[in-house]
Amino acid sequence: MIALIVRRTFELVFLLFGISFLVFSSMHIAPGDPAAMIAGPTATESELTAIRANLGLDDPFLVQYGRYVKGAVQGDFGYSYQTKQPVSEAIAVRFPNTLKLAVASMIIAVIIGIAAGLISALRHNSWLDVSSTTFALAGISIPNFWLGALLILVFAVNLQVLPVGGLSSPFYTWQGIKELILPAITLGTGSAAMIARMTRSSMLEVIRADYVRTARAKGVKERNVIWIHTLKNAMIPVITVIGLNFGFLLGGTIITEKVFAINGIGRLMIDAIAARDFPMVQGSVLLVATLFVVVNLIVDIVYTFIDPRIKYD
Incomplete structure (x- = not known):
């Protein structure tokens, strides 16, 4: 059982790296400019350039991704482009509602x-x-x-x-x-x-x-x-x-x-995607992916209590 948990933990780390890269890539490939949504329709090109430089959006893709991964490993998922609120705080406020709804529904x-x-x-x-x-x-x-x-x-x-x-x-x-x-x-x-x-x-x-x-x-x-x-x-x-x-x-x-x-988290992700709020989308998706893997690990552990013949080597 301990070996199963350790193996799944390593799998979770690699899975989250893969998911973060896919989400980061898809948000950058998708049409739209976060700077334009932040500044509004009346913004000049110089204002947009200043916003991109301030947010680091004019850096190469791999540089932006590396900076994000470094912060995420330290527990810093960045700040929302819309509200300037830390992503972790916004998720912490919304997630309990989603969890209550999911548990009650289940x-x-x-x-x-x-x-x-x-x-x-x-x-x-x-x-x-x-x-x-x-x-x-x-x-x-x-x-x-x-x-x-x-x-x-x-x-x-x-x-x-x-x-x-x-x-x-x-x-x-x-x-x-x-x-x-x-x-x-x-x-x-x-x-x-x-x-x-x-x-x-x-x-x-x-x-x-x-x-x-x-x-x-x-x-x-x-x-x-x-x-x-x-x-x-x-x-x-x-x-x-x-x-x-x-x-x-x-x-x-x-x-x-x-x-x-x-x-809840669902509305948070949809609103963040519509506003091209990269940090909020990435933080929300990583949370959901982590929970999904953890739930599946719990299911595997429950198997052994229901059927003792099931062993994980």
């Missing part, structure tokens, strides 16, 4: 997805199975922006039982929970559908295995057959899907944050 997705998939597998070809499959298909097909707008219209505008948007209250208060309900349902529906489909498929495969048939023949209670022999062995692919979806949620909440006016 909790909803796991509870609904595993329950629906389990019921569907145990009642194969019944009306419950058909209903679960229909839910999964609808959950994957419905766009987040449409579902979010519909939930706002029903529960915030018409019924007025939940707030329209924003995450201004602490998550452990009743108001904070109410603010999380609609965006978490909007974001978690697609993940719940994928988890339900994977749980159903994996359960149907395991439930037909010889050892499950043998356990039933030996007189093991059906409850123990399902929870100990079947569900535990069916969880490996389900946990993989959960880990991948949670990683995507940490960096893919852009549409939901826009619909519910949540100041």
